[in-house]
Amino acid sequence: MDTDKLPNIDHSTDWVDPDNGQFVLIDEPYGNVPDDAERTDWATRNGWQLEKASWPGMYRPYDCDLYVGIDTRSGYDLDALMVKINATPEPAVSENWTGESSSSWETFLSPMAKTKQDERRARCKGMIYPSPSKATVPYNYNPGCSRRRPVGELGIDGHVQAGRVIKAVMSSQFAPGGVYSRLNSLRSDLEDWLSLEIGRGQLEGPEFFEVYYTRTDEDQARQRALTSANDLVATLRDLTRMLKSAYPDCAPLRQQLRRIEMSVSIIEKVR
Template identity: 35%
Template sequence: MSKTDVQPSSIEGIKRLAKAISKRDSISHNKALDTASQASGFGNFQHARRSLTAYSAESAPARHAVYISTFWRDGQTRTSGRETIRVFLTMPLDELIKPSQYRYAHKLGRFRRHASDHVIDEYRPDSANAALARTCGAARVLQFMDITGLRPSKARVEPRGGYSARLTGHDHGSVWYDPVAKHHVGADEPYAASVASKIAERNTWARQHNWSLAKPEWAGMYYPEGSSELYLYADASKGYSLDGLLKVLAKAPSPIVPENCARVATDDHAPFVTPGEKAEAEAKLARDVQRKAPSPRGPKTTVEYRLPLSGKRRRRPKAAMPVDAHVRIGTLLKGVLTDTRARAGVYKRVDAVRSELDDWVQCEHDRQAMSDAVFFDLYYGEHSAGGTSKAGEQHIENLRLAQSVLMQHYPDCAPLRELVGKIDLAVRSLEKLR
């Protein structure tokens, strides 16, 4: 027997077989890995690696605790309580299943995500035993997904012909999707007594439709403690094999049932907080504190002031430009304003700049540093001579000079940038008049 005819059951075995196939068929190692994996019953090497390492002792998978809770209330005795169990998975809950997928997951459809490690039942059974059974059922679904890598699906899995061609004796079915092989898989979980007499018919159904039908060693999700049995089926004509799923299910821990579950002792009337809930609450508190923290009174480069007449609060640069610099800028601005009264695009913007600077200078200097005579003639009192377009180039030069003086004496801040921007717009208007 050729060593390439062997069907390995481990990753190392698949790698050894791939080397032989690569040498025999002169193909790349990656392609040989996929071929060897398919010979072992997997879709490709990624599928084999995921399946064979999920529960192997050598891989030592990470253990992520997930808590499952169901509240119950007995209407006759008026007693109530909660059943909570803990399960360990190889990946975090939110990576295993999305909140939108719960509704499609067998026995998990009435549960909702409460935290990153806690799911809670929306249904309220009438006894503690019923609550524990529901909680264990949800745990088995998470367990099945974690073992197989399958994800819940709302698709229909049956041969052509619809309902009339469905699997004989089909009961308690669910549909799953293999994200690696990109193929749907059906799960059928009838009771052992009801399906015993239909085994031959079911096998005939599989042969007629060219579908795979197999019974894993793992007892199943629906009601394993009550003699339900798990069968998997898929369309073999499309090249999908159930062998990989059967192998990982054979190595998996027994399904979680009330007799072997890890119950969490809690006070039924006190809040039960999981580590994930606590972490999320602390993160939310930190965000709230940061959001509600008092904002600074303003940047270090600005200071608040009130307008003389309206009393409105505004901000100005946290600096005092010398009076002679104010005088120089005022002279430049007034010269532009005198010649551009008929040019609204220029006049209004330059007028806004001088109005702002007139407010700033009053905050920066008192009467000892600046007499009333100087102040009154600082930014206002320009001559009312008629405008002329001859001085356009000179006005642009004067406005740029005014910008330069402002940026020389004031720190970079929002109020200064606003004034500089208005001067830029005035210059653009002048440039259009050339």
């Protein structure tokens, strides 16, 4: 473990003041996640100054907090920098976006493109734009994006239940090592699906991470209820039925179901 690392650091970026070459650390963890006392101790121990900005930040503004850190031995005026940062205009978010977006991916044509042949030449050859199908949608509509997820929604409560099952099985004494890696990949993808299914403000910061990663009292109770390998198999079968009822048959769903089925197979072999 790296004991010199800033505790609870997340979404950090490195900056350099062009006027004097001063290194500035920007850290943007989710709100209410960092242990401020632990971070203060770290700053004191390492000779750093760490300040929290009132400006909403760059990474998920209003969900994350922005911290600025410098090495105090440099003599750099952090207070002056904080004044500039806090005076920065509020960042644009989806709710107040005033631009114009289009999913049609129209090709830009120069005014010099006078003929149909000019227009054909202007179009990029081999460029593939993702589009939805009856059963799947792309993660985003950027050219070249190949990741897809099923249409439909498991719902927040469904994801909470799925996360509870996955965390309980992963932590169970009856789960062989190969189960952990497969369910870890499963929950990573399901968390991605969750983030794309919910609207802004429905789950934020710690509540979002709690679904698939943070162990709660309910998670621990669910784990204690799994008293045998048979219990693990049964609860994973329930998870399969849950996913099948929420999403249509498609390649992204089948990939997740294979991870569950392989986990079941490993448990049954060891059992």
